[in-house]
Amino acid sequence: MPSSKLVPLVLSDEERRILEGWSRRRTTAQGLAMRAGIVLACAEGGSNTEVAQRLRLSRNTVRTWRSRFVSDRLDGLSDEPRPGRPRQISDDQVERVVVTTLETTPTNATHWSTRSLAQQTGMTQSAVSRIWRAFGLKPHRVDTFKISKDPFFVDKVRDVVGLYLDPPAKAVVLCVDEKTGIQALDRSAPVLPMLPGVPERQSFDYIRHGTTSLFAALEIATGQVISAVKRRHRHQEFLAFLRTIDKNVPAELDVHVILDNLATHKTPAVKTWLLKHPRFHLHFTPTSSSWLNLVERFFAEITMKLLRRGVHRSVTALEKDIRGWIEQWNTNPKPYVWTRTADQILESLAAYCQRINDSGH
Known part of the structure; x- marks a missing residue:
């Protein structure tokens, strides 16, 4: 049974729409997609332990992001700022690199390189490389798969x-x-x-x-x-x-x-x-x-x-x-x-x- 101290999590229609978009969109960072999925699962009901078992995550992870959302709503799902030099690249630039990498190809190649994407976006090659590493993007690699058509x-x-x-x-x-x-x-x-x-x-x-x-x-x-x-x-x-x-x-x-x-x-x-x-x-x-x-x-x-x-x-x-x-x-x-x-x-x-x-x- 859920703990009596557990704060109920109720979503507005707008919050649900945004969270569902974050959890489905291919260009969303994996961390943000996971957090959106946790909140949506919590909104369906159940304790942190039950949600953790459903999503195959740790109970502490579910408790952390549930609490952050209850406290700060959608803003609470963003990464907290870390100490260090201020960012030189805006969120819009990061999104442009990620979206361009995932959803387009250059006119003269099958996939982007750091050099060609840097020319396309007007950023430095090292900046593109850092963004790719942060989002786990490797356009030069390809894996193969085959889905069985066996009726049994x-x-x-x-x-x-x-x-x-x-x-x-x-x-x-x-x-x-x-x-x-x-x-x-x-x-x-x-x-x-x-x-x-x-x-x-x-x-x-x-x-x-x-x-x-x-x-x-x-x-x-x-x-x-x-x-x-x-x-x-x-x-x-x-x-x-x-x-x-x-x-x-x-x-x-x-x-x-x-x-x-x-x-x-x-x-x-x-x-x-x-x-x-x-x-x-x-x-x-x-x-x-x-x-x-x-x-x-x-x-x-x-x-x-x-x-x-x-x-x-x-x-x-x-x-x-x-x-x-x-x-x-x-x-x-x-x-x-x-x-x-x-x-x-x-x-x-x-x-x-x-x-x-x-x-x-």
Whole structure:
């Protein structure tokens, strides 16, 4: 129950309109957007603790901005002045830089640089740079994303995450996938070792000696990896890898396999084999959702620590190094711990989709 000392927070129509604008507008500083969201949530009712739990913030944060708003209304949500030299850049100039960065592009480029935006706004390049840092703006960077169109996306997320967070008894849960097209690359000149002040140096060009594929099954409970290195990745190789898993997992345990929707995982031959081995249960991740398979984290590890800078003069040498690396991994495996619930994932995705819709693209 709310404390009897808690001052009720009632908004006027104008205050609500302004706060909702602050919380939605893309050009609003993240701090101000958060404070507006706190006040709007408090106006709906509930104690500071309840609001903090809803917004996933600390109780002290909610109490601070609730009190500031009750005392000073909208003015109370602004940052308090700090000691130091008076500001040389006005709020209007800051807003112009932020809005221009977020909502426009230069005529001769896909994104602004500090130099081009300084010329556009009549400010110094260092001033633009400081504003970008303050608002976390990095126009030179771009991240990629892909939203799954799988009609059973929600069901598959709940199924896979359920296995991570609450694995079944008397069973092992394995994350399975193939890392295909691993190239045996040899540099055209010897690698120069690292020296004080000088990084290791490799020639820009290289010689290809062929490719191989790594089949891996990561056990989520222990981090142990069952693996096989094969020159091809047809359904025949996948079937052979299933047999390898079958030999390595104690016969009294069920086997739950998390894997993607690759066609070689669903051929009639694979389905026939599964019917003859009822202890195997396949759990498919949604399409375009490789991030849901923890074995991808293992592939990232072996790529970073072995493959990316490795030099191999033959596919045989590459395969030997891969087997040796995994053998060493299995002497001291470290399981990857999944922490997010299915509800948290779906809520984040819904919020991201809403941002895409609000972007106007």
